[in-house]
Amino acid sequence: xxxxxxxxxxxxxxxxxxxxxxxxxEALQQKSKKHGRVYYPLGCxxxxxxxxxxxxxxxxxxxxxxxERDLFDCYxxxxxxxxxxxxxxxxxxWTSKCNAAANDWRNVDVVYP
Amino acid sequence: xxxxxxxxxxxxPAEHHRFEAAGKRFLYLxxxxxxxxxxxxxxxxxxxxxxxxxxxxxxxxxxxxRGYALEDVETTLDEMEEFDVVSSGRPKKTFxxxxxxxxxxxxxxxxxxxxxxxxxxxxxxxxxxxxxQTKNKPKYMSDAxxxxxIDTLVSExxxxxxxxxxxxxxxxxLNFGLMxxxxxxxxxxxxxxxxxxxxxxxxxxxxxxxxxxxxxxEHRIGVTVSIDGDKELxxxxxxxxxxxxxxxVIAPKIKMLLARHRTNSxxxxxxxxxxxxxxxxxxxxxxxxxxFQGVGFSPxxxxxxxxxxxxxxxxxxxxxxxxxxxxxxxDYAIKGGRHYFTNVSxxxxxxxxxxxKAYTCGxxxxxxxxxxxxxxxxxxxxxxxxxxxxxxxxxxxxxxxxRREFLENHHIGARPDCHTCWVRPVCAGxxxxxxxxxxxxxxxxxxxxxxxxxxxxxLCLRIYGEISIENPKFLERFDDN
Numbered sequence: 001x002x003x004x005x006x007x008x009x010x011x012x013x014x015x016x017x018x019x020x021x022x023x024x025x026e027a028l029q030q031k032s033k034k035h036g037r038v039y040y041p042l043g044c045x046x047x048x049x050x051x052x053x054x055x056x057x058x059x060x061x062x063x064x065x066x067x068e069r070d071l072f073d074c075y076x077x078x079x080x081x082x083x084x085x086x087x088x089x090x091x092x093x094w095t096s097k098c099n100a101a102a103n104d105w106r107n108v109d110v111v112y113p
Numbered sequence: 114x115x116x117x118x119x120x121x122x123x124x125x126p127a128e129h130h131r132f133e134a135a136g137k138r139f140l141y142l143x144x145x146x147x148x149x150x151x152x153x154x155x156x157x158x159x160x161x162x163x164x165x166x167x168x169x170x171x172x173x174x175x176x177x178x179r180g181y182a183l184e185d186v187e188t189t190l191d192e193m194e195e196f197d198v199v200s201s202g203r204p205k206k207t208f209x210x211x212x213x214x215x216x217x218x219x220x221x222x223x224x225x226x227x228x229x230x231x232x233x234x235x236x237x238x239x240x241x242x243x244x245x246q247t248k249n250k251p252k253y254m255s256d257a258x259x260x261x262x263i264d265t266l267v268s269e270x271x272x273x274x275x276x277x278x279x280x281x282x283x284x285x286x287l288n289f290g291l292m293x294x295x296x297x298x299x300x301x302x303x304x305x306x307x308x309x310x311x312x313x314x315x316x317x318x319x320x321x322x323x324x325x326x327x328x329x330x331e332h333r334i335g336v337t338v339s340i341d342g343d344k345e346l347x348x349x350x351x352x353x354x355x356x357x358x359x360x361x362v363i364a365p366k367i368k369m370l371l372a373r374h375r376t377n378s379x380x381x382x383x384x385x386x387x388x389x390x391x392x393x394x395x396x397x398x399x400x401x402x403x404x405f406q407g408v409g410f411s412p413x414x415x416x417x418x419x420x421x422x423x424x425x426x427x428x429x430x431x432x433x434x435x436x437x438x439x440x441x442x443x444d445y446a447i448k449g450g451r452h453y454f455t456n457v458s459x460x461x462x463x464x465x466x467x468x469x470k471a472y473t474c475g476x477x478x479x480x481x482x483x484x485x486x487x488x489x490x491x492x493x494x495x496x497x498x499x500x501x502x503x504x505x506x507x508x509x510x511x512x513x514x515x516r517r518e519f520l521e522n523h524h525i526g527a528r529p530d531c532h533t534c535w536v537r538p539v540c541a542g543x544x545x546x547x548x549x550x551x552x553x554x555x556x557x558x559x560x561x562x563x564x565x566x567x568x569x570x571x572l573c574l575r576i577y578g579e580i581s582i583e584n585p586k587f588l589e590r591f592d593d594n
Contacts, residue, residue: 004192005150007139007581009592010467014147014196 085111123166124190126159127197130535132571134578141574142197144207146467146538148577149198154181154189162199169201208526209471212478215513216520217271219479221262222493225291226253226283227485231317231359234350235386235413235421237494238283242416242550245497251485253288259295261506262483267302269511276303276310281482281493286320296332315339315382317351318363321370330374337382338367342395343402349388350421367403380407380455385431386421392434400453409455410435414547432565436572443576447583460573461580463539465591470525470541477503477519481511491519491555494546501545501555522556530558536567 006015085091090111097107128143138151140159151159154176161167161175169190176186193199227247229239238245263278270276278299280292296312303310313335329336340363341347348358371379381399385392392410399405412431415422423431438454445452452458472478476492483489484496487507495501503519504512521527523545531537542548543559543566551561580587 003151003153003155003189004196004198005152007148007150007578008146008465008467010145010469011142011147011149011196013467014145018192018195 122201123168124162124172124194124199124201125166126162127200128535129198130571130574132574132578134575135582137578137582139574139578140198141464141535143535144209144469144538145197146464146469147196148464148467148574149196150578154185155193155198157181158186158190158193159198206532208524209469211524211526212471212520214517215269215271216478217273218266218269218481218511219273219275220277220279220475220481221266222279222281222480222482222496223254223259223262223291223295224281224283224482224484224493224496225259225285225288227497228252228287229282229284229317230287230319230353231284232352232354232356233384234352235384235415235419237414237546237550241419242414244495244499244549246499247497250497254291254483254485256291256294256298258483258485258487258507259291260298261487263295263299263302265481265483265489265506265510266299267306267308270306270308274308276308278310278312279493280312280314282315284320285314285316286325289320289325293328296334311335313337313377317359318366318370319359321363321366323369323373326370326373329370330376333376335377336370336374336379338363338370338379338405339384340367340381340399341383341385341389342391343398346389346391346395350384350386364403371404378407379405380409381405383408383410384413385410385423386413386415387423387427388421390423390427390431390434392431392438396438396454406451406453407455408453409459414544414550416550428565432568435569439572439576443579446576446580446587449584449587457573457576460539460570461577461588462591464570464573464577465588469538472520472523472525473541473543473545476545477501477516477523491545494544495555500549527556528558530560534563534567536563536570539570540566 006012085094087094094111095101095108098104130141130143132139132141138156140149140151141147142149157176157179158172161172167175172190173183173186177183190199194201227238227245227250229236232239234240237243266276266278276299278295280295282288285292292314299310299312311334312332314329315337316339318338318340328334339351341349341351344358344360344364347360351359353359381403383389383395383399389395395410396408399408412423412428413421417424435456439457442452442454442457474480474492476482476495480492481489481503482491482493482496483506486497487505488497488502489504489506489511490496490498491501491503501519503516504510523542525531525537525541528542531540531542534540542556543562545555547559547562548557549555551557551559577588
């Protein structure tokens with residue numbers, strides 16, 4: 001959609017319908033439109049959830065199953081205990097500087113056994 | 114392929130209205146009501162097709178010669194076809210479909226009395242153009258009738274969760290007691306059915322008291338006050354039976370109401386007539402002297418023979434003043450300010466949502482009027498009249514067969530006069546009551562108003578276009594509901 005711009009709500013709906021019918025899967029990668037809010041993805045991740053995928057902003061928080069979600073599922077929910085440090089005995093403070101994964105994930109550092 | 118077939122496969126512009134705003138080109142599409150901006154390639158394609166229909170090959174060749182990439186041309190043309198900006202094949206008219214059987218009711222207007230303490234010259238209930246026949250009928254609606262009407266509203270509302278009751282007259286406050294009991298009853302009955310109900314009132318303000326204002330505030334009742342401007346203008350038509358003007362009586366009461374009632378909107382409704390046409394002066398008075406935050410104007414419904422009828426030339430002057438106020442609305446909107454001219458905000462809302470109407474209004478569809486006898490009419494204007502009747506709330510409720518017939522006869526598809534008009538998604542033929550007064554037939558299109566309506570919608574489209582470029586955020590307020 002370049003030279004034909006939808007202006008009112010009806011036109012936008014028509015355009016959205018067309019996007020839904022002909023567009024790429026990029027809709028799944030859009031970040032939440034509500035800026036300033038922490039994005040908490042819900043639900044389980046799929047197996048072999050790739051860490052290399054990025055959303056429209058270049059980050060990962062807007063993905064349908066982002067790596068940050070994976071991180072806490074693994075660390076606390078113990079779905080994938082092999083992928084992250086264990087919080088029971090060896091690294092109980094690993095995420096103490098990470099209040100909200102989507103915002104603070106950079107504070108989670110590498111652990112050397 | 115024969116020459117005729119080739120011609121029918123050629124692309125041509127779909128039904129539309131073209132307008133410009135802030136130096137840009139826009140299309141209002143009919144019948145969808147969608148508004149698209151044109152620029153670059155889409156504009157060039159459209160301009161070519163406006164000159165003459167072209168096949169896809171001819172069109173592509175013509176645009177490629179102007180330096181566009183083939184892929185862009187293909188995509189843009191597909192989009193334009195998909196959004197009905199252009200079409201190929203024979204032009205076909207499409208209309209919204211007829212509503213489902215027993216269309217769920219949303220709003221009921223109770224004409225709580227057919228009496229009034231004023232004798233406004235242009236009133237459609239009492240003046241020369243009166244169609245209501247009230248002789249030998251109860252002057253005031255009884256609780257039993259009001260409750261039966263509310264029962265009808267609730268039972269006929271289908272899956273709707275939000276219902277609405279409007280109190281109307283005569284002068285509604287002559288029967289304030291009924292209003293009190295009806296609010297209580299409707300709230301109870303709606304709640305019982307798991308629905309909510311809200312209320313509105315139209316009044317001439319002569320009987321307002323502090324107690325009434327507090328009641329209106331407590332129940333969040335929206336109020337429309339009929340007032341025609343400053344004392345000189347208002348008192349020309351809005352007079353007591355003695356002939357004395359009502360301005361001095363209502364002015365302090367309106368100020369009291371606006372001060373005490375802040376839980377719902379209070380709007381002013383101005384009826385323009387031959388002696389009362391100064392739109393700017395009236396608007397300034399009502400917003401500055403009273404602080405109304407919504408002022409709507411409507412010319413009196415009048416047969417052209419009436420003295421209070423505004424003739425063509427004078428009506429054009431009225432519309433010039435409308436335009437002046439509308440541009441002022443645009444200026445406020447661009448700066449993010451509030452302007453209270455509701456004629457323009459109502460139209461802009463419809464444009465923004467891209468409404469495409471099957472009917473002019475909700476009369477007979479989601480809205481019905483009920484008179485003191487319990488007779489059901491298509492709307493409050495037809496209560497007690499010989500036409501547009503559809504049952505009685507005390508005796509069998511809605512006559513669904515008659516209502517269906519009414520809806521079939523008044524559907525946009527049944528109004529051939531409107532079928533070539535670009536403004537039909539918004540207008541859909543005009544008020545049935547106006548038609549009846551002017552043409553003696555409720556389903557006749559208001560052809561005497563067409564040029565003015567097209568002019569008004571074109572103006573509002575241009576204003577909409579400008580606001581959407583200069584301050585699109587302003588339009589978000591129209592997104593809800």
